[in-house]
Amino acid sequence: IMSASHLARLNEAQLKAVLHPPNLPLQILAGPGSGKTRVLTSRIAHLIEQHKLQASSICAVTFTNKAANEMRERLTKLIGQDQTGQIKLGTFHALCATFLRRHAKLIEIDANFTICDADESKKLIAKLLKTYKSQSFALSDSQVAAIISKAKAKGYSPQQLTLLGSQTSDYATVAEIYEEYESALRQSNSLDFDDLLVFGARLFAHRRVVEWCKHVLVDEFQDTNTMQYELMRYIATSSRCVTVVGDPDQSIYGWRSAEVENLEKMQRDFPSTVQIMLEQNYRSTQNILSTSMAIIAQDKGRIEKTLQTSNPSGLMPVLRNFGTEHEEASFIAREIKRLVAYTGGMLDWDDFVILLRMNSLSRALESALQREGIPSKMLAGHKFFDRIEVKDLLAYLQLVDNPFFAPAFSRIINVPSRTIGEKTISEILKQAERRRISPVALVEGIYDGRIPDIKPAVKGKLGSFVLAIRTLRSQAQEAGGEFASELIRHLLELIEYEAWLQKTQPDWESRWENVQELINFASEVERTTPAIPSRPDDHSRTDAYEWVDSSEDFDQDVLALDEETPLRLFLQASMLSTDVETQEENEKTPVST
Template sequence: MTLALNPQQDAAVRHPGGPLLVLAGAGSGKTRVLTARIAHLIRERGVAPSRIFAVTFTNKAAGEMRARVAALLGADPRGLWIGTFHALSARLLRREAALLGFGPNFTIYDQDDSESFIKRLLEQRGHSPKANPPRAIHAIISAAKNRMVLPEELGASADGPLERVAAEIYAGLGPALRQANAMDFDDLLLFPLTLFAEHPERLAYWQRRFDHVLVDEFQDTNAAQYRLVKQLATEHRNLCVVGDDDQAIYGWRGADVRHMLSFQQDFPGTTLIKLERNYRSTQVILDAANGVIAENARRLGKTLFTATQGGEPVTLLTAADERDEAEWLAGELSRRAADGDVAYEGMAVLYRTNAQSRPLEEAFRFRGIPYRLVGAVSFYERREVK
């Protein structure tokens, strides 16, 4: 199986080696490029699948990417290291657990497990879980780990009683988890770095273990994730990162777009390839998007274009409040349906949070517009409303 690629996509796929930064705009085919590059390395360069370390941000994306690589190769790429940062780190740590004081069958705590564990630690130390909610404590500790902030550093910068309690719990959390032979999600990212710092020979081993490191959604990496891939790729420098600084929206959970902005300084000699052709939208939408994002202060810069010219004009409404907005939107949808432009089932309304559905539902009900909420419960079906 072969893929049709545009010149920029093909250049990224066939990049001979060394650091590669693929600046991929929305709808530009970045997943196609990543999968095609992995298949190219295996089929054309003779790289063993087991010597490729490819990171995605969801298990679903990893599964889809593996399936696409298999389709391109005509066979399953056995041994390929492809998965999320957490999954690949766990796979590495299972082999190195003893050096970190864990058994190879250590338990991985999810958020609920971690919060329950923190609640027990709070109670053991005489702190009230009501006054110090485990979820809030966990969020503070998780944010600190994502920034690679140590317990003593968190304690020194604490500016309130909750932060001080979080720092105390953080200090005791590591030993308690080790005693339970358990790691939380954040530990999965930190312990490989601890391993490499305390056992340089293991860092050298894992650096020799992989010939190519590839990272998807690079703009969403946090400090620990970026340090991990940097360390793995330091010797061979075959680090391919794909992302879009204009789509960096996860700063609230530790992602730092500066990793992408500084990549060319961190890896001198980087090849930069821009994927600017969009296969998803019309030019009208892209012109509006380009105009808005151009105002961002710090960005690498690109201009999306498409062969799909024309399209519906973009309307910007400044409403008085949420009800005014909902009434205008309901009227617009009703008009389009009455004019025969498009049926209701061909319309979609996107909003930021489920809490915003109420004024929309009220406006739709008033006008008799049929609707269905996706991934949420209608305001009028909620138990507290009934």
């Protein structure tokens, strides 16, 4: 139970937010450093301990895996690991992916869908775009991908995008590509990241699927887009009990379709909404706050609020203007060097960070730092799950779970090399489409002699590929399903992947370390993922399945839960772990966007 001493650590505004009646929708407008995570976790604990809500009836949504993990750690200290584990806690994408797999039949998709990452989505769009290059079409694949993503964020179909873009031929063409792109995703039994929200909203529109939720809480609400707002609204359909935390002054994701207007939209959709402002800052000095407020106050349309602190005044921020980027870079490098020398070693290179608007602006800075002998590192260069060796192994596992996922097939049919050319791969994909079978089923048929070979012949080249897929499939499907960490180890042996790296990659040692890190990640997923409960029968229902409704007017075959396998849970975790990056060496000045 939350102790009085714990409540005493909250200031007056924080306490008011935590104790706010759960049946009244609440907007907590929290400035930076005002303790919003503490308030959010304390409110969840209060709902459970004082208002007796079941932990499993609470939905808490964050924007990053890092934020979800931090909230999970704090809640564990407040209410214990068991109750924390029952809360539906995670990002919008993770929440949707989990429920889509469990209730896939309800919206007529297959539960073993693959999450198509941004890189594969862009490749697919680039391939579709080739058809239109001969026309007077000026947009690049990145621009087309961005338009499609923004359309999905607003819930627009290809037909709706056509109507919106009726004034320009480019938009009409993008709408055509959008429709072809969607068709290709469905054919590969895959959803892209935006689809997780679009299809999630379709699923949560079924009231039976969300009846379990008695209270929904959303962090960083100012960064929600149209689909995320709709998701929140659908999840809260039964209870109408909502708590959101946000700060319109920190809305920086408009380019990613975030809509700060969702704060006003919530007040219209939930008329009894109350606003509580957290204006006590615990992180910054007074001078930093004063400078920040002077800048943000120039927005005359903002919600009036302020920030105060009891911290010391601190150093005065400095604003300098330069004639060129090279003058700016030289000043920054010299200033870092001066401060390290001035403090007599109290400050080191890794005590400084340089923030950029975009990575392309780093060249002048890196040159200036190098001239002054200052070691530096660029952050967010290659994310862990974007690395070649990691994507290779994931592609094998994706095909084991979803043999229709063509991007994975195209990627690893030649890893290690089997001398199968691009035209041959294209012909395999076309024949599989004509026969309405997966590319994996086609090559297995060719290998077994059940399907005629193609020209040029590939039967003799498919042995190692078919053996690897069949072995892994058997291991993944046997009782309970083998854990992904073991599947990866078997895969490495089956395709002799270490020898392939040694043969093809000059830096194979570091890539092999990444392979081992992937196994560690799989083990971590297995350790932190609750045991997969058995399918409920007529006589028993587990807590994990409590949202399955038994009303006669709802088709039980449709609502029945699809099986979650250890492999599927691992693949989902890897596709949604966009925060994970490889470790970089310390004692260097970080340069980052």
